[in-house]
Amino acid sequence: MTDFEQQLVALREDLLRYARLQLRNATWAEDAVSDTLLAALAKPQAFEGRSQLKTWLVGILKHKIIDSMRLRKREVVLDGGSEDDGFDPLEHMAFKADGHFAQRPSDWGNPEQDLGSRQFMAVLDACTEKLPSTQGRLFLMREWLELSSDEICKELDLTPTNLYVQLHRARLRLRECLELNWFSSR
Numbered sequence: 001m002t003d004f005e006q007q008l009v010a011l012r013e014d015l016l017r018y019a020r021l022q023l024r025n026a027t028w029a030e031d032a033v034s035d036t037l038l039a040a041l042a043k044p045q046a047f048e049g050r051s052q053l054k055t056w057l058v059g060i061l062k063h064k065i066i067d068s069m070r071l072r073k074r075e076v077v078l079d080g081g082s083e084d085d086g087f088d089p090l091e092h093m094a095f096k097a098d099g100h101f102a103q104r105p106s107d108w109g110n111p112e113q114d115l116g117s118r119q120f121m122a123v124l125d126a127c128t129e130k131l132p133s134t135q136g137r138l139f140l141m142r143e144w145l146e147l148s149s150d151e152i153c154k155e156l157d158l159t160p161t162n163l164y165v166q167l168h169r170a171r172l173r174l175r176e177c178l179e180l181n182w183f184s185s186r
Contacts, residue, residue, distance in 0.1 A: 004044050008037055011054050015061050021125065022065050022140045024133045028072065032064040039064075062145050069141075069155065120182060127177035135170035142167060 001009075015036060019029035039060050040047070047056050128136055138156075141147045147155070153163055 004047075005041070007053055008040060008057075011057055012037065014054065015057060017125065018058065018144070019061060019065060021128055022137065022144065023068060024137060028068050032061060032068050035064045036061045066145065066147075123178065123182045124174075127174050127181065130177060131170055131173055135166050135173065138163060138166045139170040139174070 012033060015033045016029055019032045020026060023029045023032065036057060040057060047053060128140065131139065138152065141152050141155075142149070149160060149163055152158065153160055158166075
């Protein structure tokens with residue numbers, strides 16, 4: 001096994017974790033990662049060393065995930081219940097009737113510094129996995145895959161209003177989870 005192949009094997013688990021977060025299906029995630037690694041192995045000369053290998057692979061993986069989502073956008077996934085009935089209790093607990101926070105958010109210190117922490121990233125990944133599947137998928141499409149709102153709406157046949165509501169709810173849940181599991185424990 002070459003050094004390049006060993007590096008790919010070492011990064012496989014990280015890629016798989018990202019794909020699972022986005023696709024919410026272990027089989028689809030495995031397929032996307034396998035396609036990514038096969039693409040890298042087919043053209044190793046395409047990696048010119050201008051970035052880290054992981055960054056290059058994540059770029060390929062993003063395209064494979066988008067392809068997978070397009071392929072499966074009409075498939076129905078049964079996960080045991082409806083998560084979007086239009087009512088989010090977290091939203092009602094977090095805000096007063098006048099729209100102000102019910103409780104002032106805690107001081108997060110220096111969030112940019114936390115982004116460099118492996119422990120923080122593990123907590124963020126865990127919080128993202130706890131999101132309802134639709135909210136998690138939309139949040140990751142917007143923030144991780146960096147798709148525009150128009151692209152997401154077109155891809156998933158959503159109205160912009162519905163997208164913004166779902167992203168708002170996802171961010172509220174992530175904030176709550178991070179405050180409980182990261183910022184309050186420091």
